[in-house]
Amino acid sequence: MALAVVIFLLLVDPSIAPPPTRLPRYPSQGPWLHGRPTLVLQLRRRFGDVYSLQLASEPAVVLNGLEAVREALVKHNEDTADRPPSSVSQHLGHRPHPFSPNALLNKAVGNVIASLTYGRRFEYDDQRFLRLMELLKERSQQHSGYLMQVVMALPVLLRIPWLAGKVISAQKAFMALLDELVTEHRMTRDPAQPPRDLTDAFLAEVEKAKGNPESSFNDDNLRLVVADLFSAGMETSSTTLAWALLLMILHPDVQRRVQQEIDEVIGQVRRPEMGDQAHMPYTTAVIHEVQRFADIVPLGVPHMTTRDIEVKGFLIPKGTTLLTNLSSVLKDEAVWEKPFRFHPEHFLDSQGRFVKPEAFMPFSAGRRACLGEPLARMELFLFFTCLLQRFSFSVPPGHPRPSDHGVCHFLVTPCPYQLCAVPR
Numbered sequence: 001m002a003l004a005v006v007i008f009l010l011l012v013d014p015s016i017a018p019p020p021t022r023l024p025r026y027p028s029q030g031p032w033l034h035g036r037p038t039l040v041l042q043l044r045r046r047f048g049d050v051y052s053l054q055l056a057s058e059p060a061v062v063l064n065g066l067e068a069v070r071e072a073l074v075k076h077n078e079d080t081a082d083r084p085p086s087s088v089s090q091h092l093g094h095r096p097h098p099f100s101p102n103a104l105l106n107k108a109v110g111n112v113i114a115s116l117t118y119g120r121r122f123e124y125d126d127q128r129f130l131r132l133m134e135l136l137k138e139r140s141q142q143h144s145g146y147l148m149q150v151v152m153a154l155p156v157l158l159r160i161p162w163l164a165g166k167v168i169s170a171q172k173a174f175m176a177l178l179d180e181l182v183t184e185h186r187m188t189r190d191p192a193q194p195p196r197d198l199t200d201a202f203l204a205e206v207e208k209a210k211g212n213p214e215s216s217f218n219d220d221n222l223r224l225v226v227a228d229l230f231s232a233g234m235e236t237s238s239t240t241l242a243w244a245l246l247l248m249i250l251h252p253d254v255q256r257r258v259q260q261e262i263d264e265v266i267g268q269v270r271r272p273e274m275g276d277q278a279h280m281p282y283t284t285a286v287i288h289e290v291q292r293f294a295d296i297v298p299l300g301v302p303h304m305t306t307r308d309i310e311v312k313g314f315l316i317p318k319g320t321t322l323l324t325n326l327s328s329v330l331k332d333e334a335v336w337e338k339p340f341r342f343h344p345e346h347f348l349d350s351q352g353r354f355v356k357p358e359a360f361m362p363f364s365a366g367r368r369a370c371l372g373e374p375l376a377r378m379e380l381f382l383f384f385t386c387l388l389q390r391f392s393f394s395v396p397p398g399h400p401r402p403s404d405h406g407v408c409h410f411l412v413t414p415c416p417y418q419l420c421a422v423p424r
Helices: 002-012 037-047 065-075 087-091 102-118 127-143 146-153 155-159 161-167 169-188 198-208 219-250 252-265 274-279 281-294 373-390
Strands: 050-055 058-063 309-311 314-316 391-394 406-408 412-414 420-423
Touching: 037 050, 058 065, 102 127, 102 198, 102 219, 102 373, 127 146, 127 169, 127 219, 146 155, 146 161, 155 161, 161 169, 169 198, 169 219, 198 219, 219 252, 219 281, 219 373, 219 391, 219 412, 252 281, 252 373, 252 391, 274 281, 274 373, 281 373, 373 391
Parallel strands: none
Antiparallel strands: 050 058, 309 314, 391 420, 406 412
């Protein structure tokens, strides 16, 4: 009975618990104001344009008049854009539900590539887009499969029709879907207008190169360029982002520090821009450390020598395949303080400024370094900062702590995991 009386008094007269002394003045009898504008006006006459109330256990401030309201909502727009939590909504079941972020990340990054190649984005339930995502996954699995390794070692086996069809079935279906999209694009293209995207620009060069057998601008190469953008450009970025979210739920202290820097530099309303990166050394360090730790392409892409060369005293003849063990560089114990642990301080100096050691080369190095590196850097920064600006990520209650060991296919991906995303 006593508890019921206390709850009733708190609801009817919330001013029973006095607010902190640094808040504006408050009525000695603070009634429940919601839906009672007359009382608000009466209190304004007595206490001025800004006064406070104690609503149950939480303080609240009432703003009156143009100057006070405008100052709070316009001048401080980034700092007053949040909403108080609704206990009723939470009671009705609006709680975070565990989910795997991989599919959403694939679609988000896939639409970046679609915007570049086709000048459009797909809805997430678009059937062709879903088919594109499915074929990319199957293509990656086939490429890293045992059968593919056999035919790469013994190319003569590709002369067996059924075997060749089995090894590259997803690749053929993927290329057919891209051909369909390019055909539609060709029909809607207006040569008199500026190019809408990469496909338009490439098609314009194909027309200029007609009759020139030496030109690389042809329909076959267009298919390969678009295919490479989707496979290399989408899978690597979305996989890195999946690692980033995993490492944030495993290291909540790092997540909180990133969010603090985001709040200080960007706020919680304005969208991140690439210009912000120069003012965010810790966030930049975290993104680089995600790439170093995840090490998603450990052997890089094979190279081949075009002439005889000498490396560390050894002669390597012309035409030799080179496999560059990027893991041996990204995890070099002579370079990195904690090579096998996630440690963003690898990329910060003693004053907290961002530094990039020479051994950071997830995109490989030299003349054949990843062509998509600038795009990938932009994607990683904008996606990562936007996600942590809007949400806090955590291990779902009752779930075991996920592993930070990777699974090696064509790319090294995180072990399957789920997380909770709570709006900030």
